[in-house]
Amino acid sequence: KAGVTQTPRYLIKTRGQQVTLSCSPISGHRSVSWYQQTPGQGLQFLFEYFSETQRNKGNFPGRFSGRQFSNSRSEMNVSTLELGDSALYLCASSLQGQGETQYFGPGTRLLVL
Amino acid sequence: EDQVTQSPEALRLQEGESSSLNCSYTVSGLRGLFWYRQDPGKGPEFLFTLYSAGEEKEKERLKATLTKKESFLHITAPKPEDSATYLCAVQTRDGRGGSEKLVFGKGTKLTVNP
Numbered sequence: 001k002a003g004v005t006q007t008p009r010y011l012i013k014t015r016g017q018q019v020t021l022s023c024s025p026i027s028g029h030r031s032v033s034w035y036q037q038t039p040g041q042g043l044q045f046l047f048e049y050f051s052e053t054q055r056n057k058g059n060f061p062g063r064f065s066g067r068q069f070s071n072s073r074s075e076m077n078v079s080t081l082e083l084g085d086s087a088l089y090l091c092a093s094s095l096q097g098q099g100e101t102q103y104f105g106p107g108t109r110l111l112v113l
Numbered sequence: 114e115d116q117v118t119q120s121p122e123a124l125r126l127q128e129g130e131s132s133s134l135n136c137s138y139t140v141s142g143l144r145g146l147f148w149y150r151q152d153p154g155k156g157p158e159f160l161f162t163l164y165s166a167g168e169e170k171e172k173e174r175l176k177a178t179l180t181k182k183e184s185f186l187h188i189t190a191p192k193p194e195d196s197a198t199y200l201c202a203v204q205t206r207d208g209r210g211g212s213e214k215l216v217f218g219k220g221t222k223l224t225v226n227p
Contacts, residue, residue: 004156033215042219043157043200056214090156099144099204099213104156 002027004093004105012111018079021108025072025093031055032074033098034066037088037107046089049074050097078110086112115140117203119218126225129190134221136201137183144213145204146184148177150197151220157200160186191225198222 005024013019025032033056034046045058049068066076072093078085088109092102117138126132136146145164149157161170163179170177174195176187186199198220206213 035217043202043217045214045216048214058214092156097213098215101147101159101162102215103159104149106154106156109154 004091004103006089006091006105006108008108009106010109010111012113013081014113015081015083017081018077019081019110020075020077021089021091021110023074023076023091023093023105025074025091026103029093029095029103030072031094031097031100032068032072033092033094033102034074034076035090035092036060037090038086043090046076048098056098081112083112086110115203115205115216117201117216117218119199119201119221121221122219123222124224126188126191126223128192128225128227131187131189131191133188134186134199134223135183136186136218138201138203138216140203140205140216142206143203144206146179147202147204147215148184148186149200149202151200152197160199188223191223193225193227196223196225 007022031050033048037043048056052068063079068074088107090107092104094100094102120135148160151157161177166181178185200220201218202215
């Protein structure tokens, strides 16, 4: 069974730009969650999507947004990038939601210059 | 506010030297506690889920235990390949909307020297 895949694996952007990251969950998994990981803050929850609807949201500004498609693939978008957005962005999938074991992808490393 | 605290932040062991990692939590309603292992440049890899105080789970050299306030990850006779960051996450339910979320600790970086 293929695992969670994320593209791209690495990105370099400049301040003010926007970026879109993609996540393909494990086949059959309908819940996709996004996390930001930094050395100082650790893993922080961004949002969760289930059946194309945002079901839960963390404490991040509106510059961070996401969506989920009918095939459960998900994208997250960050607009007007700031230096502090440099981080590892992780996607995790599960069958029904955060109440179950989540399986993580390898992450997208974003560097904002 | 829900909080998960892991200690120590970093731990160095000699191969074969057993030890324990701690995860303490203050949450409004614990529904489950997860342990993950993360290698550099990779996503977290699931290890265990614990649901109730007194529960224990084992996998090779690792054993996770849970009390009402904390969880321990015991590592018996570790090997260099056990070197990784170990993350603890607590599953809670938002009382307002009823949605569930995971709150992660910052992890313990374990280094096992040969």
